[in-house]
Amino acid sequence: MTIEDTLVTFEGVHKRYDDFVAVKALDLEIKRGEFVAIMGPSGCGKTTTLRMLAGLETPSGGKITIGGKCMNDVPAHERDTPLVWQSLALFPFLNVIENVEFGLKMRGVPDFERQPRALIWLERLGLKGFEKRRIDQLSGGQRQRVALARSLVTEPEMLLLDEPLSALDAHLVIRMQGVLTKLQKELGITFVYVTHSQSEAFAMADRVVIMGQGEISQIGAPRDIFRAPKNRFVAEFVGRNNIFAGMGQSGGDIVVAADRISVSREATEGASVQAAFLSEEFVGTAIICYFEGPDGEDLKALVTEEELEALSPEPGEQFWLSWAPEAVHELEGA
Amino acid sequence: MRMADILSRVYVAALFVFVFLPILTSVVFSFNSDRFPTVPLGHFTTHWYETAFSRPEVWLAFKNSLIVAFCAASLSTMLGFVTAYTDFRYGFRFKTAYLALALLPPTIPLVIMGLAMLAWLGRLGLSGTLIGIIIAHTVMGAPFAMAICRMRLQQMDPALEAAAWNLGASPWRTMASVVIPFSTPALISAFCLTAAVSFDEFIVAWFVSGLNKTVPVMILEILQGNVDPQINAIGTVVFLTSITLVILAQLLILRRSAT
Numbered sequence: 001m002t003i004e005d006t007l008v009t010f011e012g013v014h015k016r017y018d019d020f021v022a023v024k025a026l027d028l029e030i031k032r033g034e035f036v037a038i039m040g041p042s043g044c045g046k047t048t049t050l051r052m053l054a055g056l057e058t059p060s061g062g063k064i065t066i067g068g069k070c071m072n073d074v075p076a077h078e079r080d081t082p083l084v085w086q087s088l089a090l091f092p093f094l095n096v097i098e099n100v101e102f103g104l105k106m107r108g109v110p111d112f113e114r115q116p117r118a119l120i121w122l123e124r125l126g127l128k129g130f131e132k133r134r135i136d137q138l139s140g141g142q143r144q145r146v147a148l149a150r151s152l153v154t155e156p157e158m159l160l161l162d163e164p165l166s167a168l169d170a171h172l173v174i175r176m177q178g179v180l181t182k183l184q185k186e187l188g189i190t191f192v193y194v195t196h197s198q199s200e201a202f203a204m205a206d207r208v209v210i211m212g213q214g215e216i217s218q219i220g221a222p223r224d225i226f227r228a229p230k231n232r233f234v235a236e237f238v239g240r241n242n243i244f245a246g247m248g249q250s251g252g253d254i255v256v257a258a259d260r261i262s263v264s265r266e267a268t269e270g271a272s273v274q275a276a277f278l279s280e281e282f283v284g285t286a287i288i289c290y291f292e293g294p295d296g297e298d299l300k301a302l303v304t305e306e307e308l309e310a311l312s313p314e315p316g317e318q319f320w321l322s323w324a325p326e327a328v329h330e331l332e333g334a
Numbered sequence: 335m336r337m338a339d340i341l342s343r344v345y346v347a348a349l350f351v352f353v354f355l356p357i358l359t360s361v362v363f364s365f366n367s368d369r370f371p372t373v374p375l376g377h378f379t380t381h382w383y384e385t386a387f388s389r390p391e392v393w394l395a396f397k398n399s400l401i402v403a404f405c406a407a408s409l410s411t412m413l414g415f416v417t418a419y420t421d422f423r424y425g426f427r428f429k430t431a432y433l434a435l436a437l438l439p440p441t442i443p444l445v446i447m448g449l450a451m452l453a454w455l456g457r458l459g460l461s462g463t464l465i466g467i468i469i470a471h472t473v474m475g476a477p478f479a480m481a482i483c484r485m486r487l488q489q490m491d492p493a494l495e496a497a498a499w500n501l502g503a504s505p506w507r508t509m510a511s512v513v514i515p516f517s518t519p520a521l522i523s524a525f526c527l528t529a530a531v532s533f534d535e536f537i538v539a540w541f542v543s544g545l546n547k548t549v550p551v552m553i554l555e556i557l558q559g560n561v562d563p564q565i566n567a568i569g570t571v572v573f574l575t576s577i578t579l580v581i582l583a584q585l586l587i588l589r590r591s592a593t
Binding site: 056076081086105 | 491493494496497498499500501502503504505507508511512515516518
């Protein structure tokens, strides 16, 4: 990565409130044109990180740069870091086009230029003909797109998104994910996307940053994080992973992904554990079977419909869960 | 259940009759030709309105009342909005005390308030002036304006202001282009209500008005002289003015909670 490629850097950034540390010693670089998702459970500091990037929170220490310039003391309204809010925060007293024009107006773009630029974005996001609508006359998905248009109309280098899809119905989430990834590729700008949803982060991002308790736990491509979680926190948070304590070669914990577990009634050769069947869950083409391990741990295995029928498990029945040696990923630390 | 339903309807109707009958009586007698308020009624007349509004001191009192109501309502609304915004936007140590103080004036007995205003404004050389009444009515109206503005600001998404900063609006620009437009219904409503409070207010105005009488003060002075149906005529106009302002305020409150 060369200097020109880097758009944002966090160097030892931390944020402390009176009696609570929201973010501790964060180091992160974000490249131009990259789609980065910051993911973690609530209270992990991901939203604070985003707000510091937008200038809505001031870091207690460390340095944030955008385009090589230190941004610590630049107030929010002098930055070009539009944010798509979780609540959308559309202005209810303005109509659709007035909402979209807002950023241009505040930047002193003259009247005659504002309207055509806003219209281009409304059309691009499929909102043509809705210019004069009031915000409360729009559906959830339409409001979402107004919020996007409002943020993108100033043609920023970077767009920040704070759990923008959390209020939408499941089928709309998938559609909006498509809209967002397409937009990001077409515009070639940086997206920084904060979410607690693994599926959103993994579906869209080039790189995922996993945060826990104010620190970065792991940074990597979705596939790397899924296949090679660094520690127990990541492995648990990412889900569909089985964690076996103390089974590594050096006595550490190991992780085996649910889709690499095979289930049988008889004991098999190689690594395996005996576990009691709990329940099953259909997830599209495959089925997740849940088991309880010998030490009470939650285990899961991904099986096909045929496999499930062949096994026909009853709750409480014992099965052998086994895996190939190459499926094992050893965790760092305890 | 059905019986209870009927009873509650009757109760509400009775309540309205109880509240509005005296005022209605006054309205009816203002159009009655007899000098004394007795039944059976005489014939319909607008005589009392004509005589009342041919007196220059009545016009002067109305003019005074309107000036006071307009100025006091503007000042109350401004103060109330600023106080409510401070509460909405900032957290500070003695906030509860600050709010309690801001909401205190309506709990002070009006006679005490009147006396205190007289003493204080007298020292400032403002007793007996319209400015004195305006100050007194502003103090009385600001808590109402604050309550109304607070209700509106509580409905505002806290992200709305931050969203405006994020889109390049300075804090002052945000106030002008987001917070005030969002609060406009509350501001108009607070203005109407505090204007009505001022227009009706008698006790404090009586203490501080001196020669610059407002309408309620003038009504009492006429009443002290003799029973005169002109009072009913003036009273009806005052009532209509106030009720219009209050209804306007209520309509705005109702409409904004619908959205």
